[in-house]
Every structure is written in C-alpha cells, then in structure tokens.
Amino acid sequence: MINVTKPFLPDMEEYFEYLRGVWDRCWLTNNGPLVNDLELKLKEHLGVDHMLFMSNGTVALQIAIKALELKGEIITTPFSYIATTSSILWEGCEAVFVDMDRETLNINPALIEAAITEKTTAIMATHIFGNPCDIAAIDKIAKKHNLKVIYDAAHCFGSKYMGKSVFDYGDISTTSFHATKLFHTVEGGAVFTRQPELLKKMAYQRNFGHESMDTFACVGINGRNSEFHAAMGLVNLKSINEILASRKTQAALYNESLKGLRVTRQKLNANAEWNYSYYPIIFETEEQLLKSIKVLNDNLIYPRRYFYPSLSTLDFVTKKDTPVCNDVCRRIVCLPMNHSLKPEDIQFISRILLRVQNN
Numbered sequence: 001m002i003n004v005t006k007p008f009l010p011d012m013e014e015y016f017e018y019l020r021g022v023w024d025r026c027w028l029t030n031n032g033p034l035v036n037d038l039e040l041k042l043k044e045h046l047g048v049d050h051m052l053f054m055s056n057g058t059v060a061l062q063i064a065i066k067a068l069e070l071k072g073e074i075i076t077t078p079f080s081y082i083a084t085t086s087s088i089l090w091e092g093c094e095a096v097f098v099d100m101d102r103e104t105l106n107i108n109p110a111l112i113e114a115a116i117t118e119k120t121t122a123i124m125a126t127h128i129f130g131n132p133c134d135i136a137a138i139d140k141i142a143k144k145h146n147l148k149v150i151y152d153a154a155h156c157f158g159s160k161y162m163g164k165s166v167f168d169y170g171d172i173s174t175t176s177f178h179a180t181k182l183f184h185t186v187e188g189g190a191v192f193t194r195q196p197e198l199l200k201k202m203a204y205q206r207n208f209g210h211e212s213m214d215t216f217a218c219v220g221i222n223g224r225n226s227e228f229h230a231a232m233g234l235v236n237l238k239s240i241n242e243i244l245a246s247r248k249t250q251a252a253l254y255n256e257s258l259k260g261l262r263v264t265r266q267k268l269n270a271n272a273e274w275n276y277s278y279y280p281i282i283f284e285t286e287e288q289l290l291k292s293i294k295v296l297n298d299n300l301i302y303p304r305r306y307f308y309p310s311l312s313t314l315d316f317v318t319k320k321d322t323p324v325c326n327d328v329c330r331r332i333v334c335l336p337m338n339h340s341l342k343p344e345d346i347q348f349i350s351r352i353l354l355r356v357q358n359n
Contacts, residue, residue, distance in 0.1 A: 006338035018231035034230035057176030057189030061087035072119035078312035103267035158275035247276035257350035
C-alpha cells in the first residue's frame with residue numbers, strides 16, 4: 001500500500017537516548033529542557049530570531065489571531081486546509097474569501113483590495129504546498145490599509161523567499177510539525193515573529209497567561225508541547241537535509257515519468273526556493289481525476305485531493321463566489337511523496353496514470 005504520505009521515523013535508539021534523559025529528570029512538559037533545546041536549534045537551522053514551539057499548527061494560528069487582537073473580518077484563501085478558516089471562526093472573526101491565482105494556487109493579491117472593508121483587520125494567506133505567496137504584494141497592500149498579516153506556512157519547512165526562511169515574513173507566521181509534514185514532532189507547530197514584544201505576549205498566551213507561579217499577564221490557553229515531542233523533533237532535525245533532498249529527487253523523477261500526461265502543475269514563485277513538500281497535478285477534467293484515483297486505489301495507491309472542497313462552499317462560512325478555486329479544487333490531486341518512496345513506486349504510479357489517460 002502506498003499512501004499520499006508516510007511519517008519519517010528516526011533511529012529508535014537515538015530517540016530512546018533522549019527519552020532516558022526525560023526519565024532521569026522526570027520533567028515531561030511545562031517548557032522543559034528539550035523544548036528549549038529544540039527551539040534554539042530550529043532558530044539556528046532556519047536563520048530566524050524568534051519562535052515558539054506549540055502543541056500544534058492550529059493552536060499556533062489561534063494564538064496568532066489572539067496575540068494580534070484581531071476582530072471583524074480577516075481576508076483569507078478558500079484553497080487551504082480547513083484549519084486556516086476554522087481558526088478564524090473559532091476566534092470570533094469572519095473569514096472573507098478572496099479567490100486563488102490559477103497558476104500559483106495561492107491567494108490572488110490582485111483581488112485583495114476589493115475585499116477590504118472598514119471591518120477588515122488582517123490578511124491570513126497560506127503558502128500552498130510550500131510555494132510562497134506573493135509576499136511583497138500582500139505586504140504592500142497590508143501597509144497601505146493598516147492591516148496585520150498572518151502567513152499560514154504549515155507546508156513550508158525548508159522553503160525560502162528572497163533568500164530567507166519563509167517563516168520570517170508577516171507580523172506572524174505559523175507552521176505545523178504534524179506527522180505528515182517534512183519535519184515533524186509527531187504533533188506540534190510553531191509561531192514566528194520578528195517582534196520581541198509580540199513573541200513575549202504569545203509565550204504568555206501558550207502557558208495560560210502565567211507570568212509567574214501565581215501571577216498572570218493575560219488570558220491564555222494550553223498551547224505548550226511536551227519533552228517527548230521535542231525529542232522527536234531534535235532527532236528528526238538531524239535528517240532534514242536528507243529528507244529535503246529525497247523529495248527533490250522524487251519530484252524530478254515524477255516530472256520525467258509523467259511526460260505525456262495531460263495535466264498542469266503549480267507555478268512556483270520565482271523569488272523562492274521550494275521544499276518539494278507535495279506533488280500536486282491538475283487534470284483537465286474532474287472526470288479524468290476521479291477515473292485516475294479509482295484505478296490507483298484499485299492498485300492500493302492512495303493519493304489525496306488536497307484541497308477539496310473549496311472552503312468558500314462550507315455551510316458554516318459566509319459564502320463567496322470563488323470560481324477559480326471551485327474549478328481547480330475539483331481537478332487537483334497530490335500524488336504520494338515520502339522519504340522512503342522508491343523509484344519503482346513512482347514509475348508504477350506514473351504508468352497507471354498514463355494508461356488511464358490513454359484508455
């Protein structure tokens with residue numbers, strides 16, 4: 001069976017070596033030494049000044065909204081995982097959808113200004129499949145209208161924009177360290193900001209607002225993560241360059257093996273370095289997509305329709321006509337990609353897709 005993704009697992013003994021220290025200290029959570037060590041090593045690896053390790057990427061989004069004290073309307077994309085929209089709604093704001101760019105699959109900055117009202121307080125844009133948005137255009141619009149910017153960079157470990165980590169942009173960037181991601185801590189996420197005072201505020205918010213044992217700086221929740229998760233991150237970080245390199249190799253083999261398949265691919269940002277986190281293809285018709293998925297499934301191969309349906313069509317949102325997203329999300333699928341996928345697997349998947357097309 002070949003799934004769309006497969007978690008990377010490090011050497012068990014190396015992981016257990018970290019756990020022995022946890023047993024010795026009996027310090028399991030509450031900002032332990034492994035959490036602090038992971039934060040330091042991630043900042044060094046990514047070249048960022050400020051970050052906080054969180055319990056997951058969704059809590060990271062929610063704390064970002066709370067820390068920026070956002071109210072009213074937040075402009076966002078209909079093409080993303082549901083956590084992007086649900087975090088906005090969970091925090092009592094309204095998600096205002098702006099259609100995607102047909103080529104990059106990211107939010108279309110040319111449509112953002114028309115969606116701004118007196119109630120708009122922020123833009124939350126997702127870097128789809130690790131491909132950075134047009135950050136320069138979005139930031140220019142935000143400055144012009146005095147809006148905050150949150151980048152949902154859940155897919156972006158290893159992606160760069162203008163030579164820097166994509167996490168280093170916006171008022172706050174968030175990411176996910178879920179088991180399906182390139183770099184994972186089983187469950188986890190992070191927030192990034194260049195503003196020290198904002199980081200301090202989010203540090204309080206992820207720990208119930210504790211300023212000391214019995215004083216509180218603000219309203220907070222439990223957004224912390226454990227020593228067990230940090231240990232997984234510390235071990236996995238040692239293999240991240242190998243993981244990124246394997247994805248790049250796999251993408252190149254897909255490109256070669258799928259020559260002749262009538263599909264289009266995501267246009268990558270020319271100012272960015274991509275991390276090859278996913279391999280999306282866009283069929284000419286939904287019928288062709290469904291037919292291809294069925295034959296793949298019959299051969300125990302399970303791609304996934306990232307992202308379907310369009311978030312602008314959900315029953316609990318303020319619906320908005322987003323024709324490009326509605327069209328693309330019916331025709332796009334992500335093919336299997338993971339560190340251990342073999343060349344013969346990619347060639348087998350490719351042969352099936354070409355055979356379906358030609359029958």
